Each structure stands twice: as C-alpha cells, then as structure tokens.
Amino acid sequence: MEVIGDLPRELFLEILLRLPAESLMRCKAEVYSMGTDSWKEINVTVPAHVRYSPCFETYFNGAFHWYAMDDNGNEVILSFNMGNEEFQVIPMPSFISMHDHSICRSLLVWNDCIALVIYPERGIEKSFEIFVMKEYGVKESWTNVLTIGPLTRVERPLVFRKNDEILMEGSHGQMMSYNLRNKEVKDLPIYGVPKSFSTLVYVNSLVSVKGGNQMLDQRDNTGESDEW
Numbered sequence: 191m192e193v194i195g196d197l198p199r200e201l202f203l204e205i206l207l208r209l210p211a212e213s214l215m216r217c218k219a220e221v222y223s224m225g226t227d228s229w230k231e232i233n234v235t236v237p238a239h240v241r242y243s244p245c246f247e248t249y250f251n252g253a254f255h256w257y258a259m260d261d262n263g264n265e266v267i268l269s270f271n272m273g274n275e276e277f278q279v280i281p282m283p284s285f286i287s288m289h290d291h292s293i294c295r296s297l298l299v300w301n302d303c304i305a306l307v308i309y310p311e312r313g314i315e316k317s318f319e320i321f322v323m324k325e326y327g328v329k330e331s332w333t334n335v336l337t338i339g340p341l342t343r344v345e346r347p348l349v350f351r352k353n354d355e356i357l358m359e360g361s362h363g364q365m366m367s368y369n370l371r372n373k374e375v376k377d378l379p380i381y382g383v384p385k386s387f388s389t390l391v392y393v394n395s396l397v398s399v400k401g402g403n404q405m406l407d408q409r410d411n412t413g414e415s416d417e418w
Contacts, residue, residue, distance in 0.1 A: 221275060237279050238268040245296040245346055245388070250304055251326055253278070255297055267297065267304075282306070283321050283332040299391075300350040306332070307347050315340035318347060338368060341375065349389040359387045 219236055220229045238258035246257040258268035260279060267280040283306065296307040306321040317339035325331035338356075344366060348357045354370045357378075365380040365387065 232275050237277055238266050248297045250299045280327055281329040296347050298350050315342050316344055348387055
C-alpha cells in the first residue's frame with residue numbers, strides 16, 4: 191500500500207477530491223515594470239480568487255479591480271493598488287442576489303466612483319441597474335442610483351463618458367451610445383465580433399514611459415509592423 195505522509199494514497203486522493211477547488215489553489219502575484227523590462231514577484235497574500243466576468247476589469251483610484259470570490263464563497267471585488275502593491279477586498283452590495291447566475295455584472299467608473307451595473311444575461315429587452323459606491327471601499331455606501339431601459343438590441347455596457355453618455359455593445363456586434371439625460375440611443379459606425387468588445391481609457395501624457403522605446407526597437411528588429 192502506497193502511503194503519503196501518514197495516510198494511505200487512496201484516502202489522501204479522496205480528501206483532495208472532496209475539497210473545494212479554491213482551497214487547492216496557491217496564488218502568487220508578480221508586477222511587470224516597463225522601465226526595467228522585468229517581472230518582480232511580490233510577497234503578499236492574494237485574499238480572493240479572480241474569476242472571469244465580461245467587462246469587469248477596471249482601473250480606478252490607482253488600483254486595478256477584478257471580479258473575484260473570497261474563501262467563504264462570497265462574490266467580491268479584488269483590487270490591487272499599483273502604488274503600495276497591496277491587495278484589498280471590496281464587498282459587493284448586500285441587497286443584490288449576486289449568486290443569481292442569470293444576471294451579469296459589469297464594473298465601470300462613473301463620476302469619479304466605481305459603479306456596478308447589473309443586467310440580465312439574456313433577453314430581447316434588457317434593463318441596467320446602476321449601483322454606485324459613493325465612499326470607496328465602504329460596503330454601506332453602495333447606492334442604487336439609476337435604472338436604464340428597458341432597451342432592445344443592447345448586449346452590455348462598456349464605459350461611461352464624461353458627457354453623461356454610456357457606450358454599450360449592441361447585440362449584433364455594433365457599438366452604441368446611450369444618453370443618460372435625453373435617453374437617446376445612437377448606433378456608432380464601429381463594428382466587431384459580438385461579445386468581444388473591450389474599452390480602455392486613454393489619457394494623453396508628455397511623460398515618456400522608459401522601456402517603451404526598447405519594446406519598439408525589439409519589434410522593429412523582428413520586422414513586425416503596425417499596419418493591418
């Protein structure tokens with residue numbers, strides 16, 4: 191009989207099979223620096239397990255945010271502060287049935303606050319409930335501020351703009367805009383594969399990112415081109 195530690199191998203494997211998958215994971219965190227063109231492992235405990243959720247990854251307040259599950263199986267927002275290189279668990283609103291898998295969750299930035307948008311996964315018409323965390327990191331500050339819709343031909347929200355518009359992905363892969371003031375929906379001449387859109391906020395800067403030129407030089411040496 192093969193023995194692992196003080197346990198028979200069969201019993202050891204049975205114990206592993208009965209454990210939740212999250213308890214078997216060992217996470218580590220690494221940070222990449224363009225300045226030094228290198229990865230650095232940081233000695234921190236990752237307090238939650240990142241799960242994929244469309245249109246949830248968001249950069250705000252000097253931190254990146256992901257949809258995650260804590261060790262108790264609660265849905266949370268996991269943030270990583272780029273300055274002090276620390277993780278933080280931010281609770282979801284307690285008055286939402288977050289374990290209802292027929293709804294989707296998107297995390298956006300609106301009026302200098304993180305905003306959680308809840309909407310059905312399927313349906314010809316969809317309504318979008320917007321919850322804003324008015325005090326960053328404080329669970330009790332989540333407030334239901336607005337409901338958009340019901341709207342047709344809309345798949346999911348993408349990003350809030352500063353002119354009280356929200357860009358949304360249409361059900362056929364086109365980009366749309368919705369004006370929060372006059373409730374007008376516009377089709378935009380931007381098309382892609384359905385459920386594949388992602389958005390990034392670009393900020394002009396005169397500060398050169400050291401290391402960026404090195405990456406361009408490496409690409410030039412391989413003959414790669416920006417043309418497509």
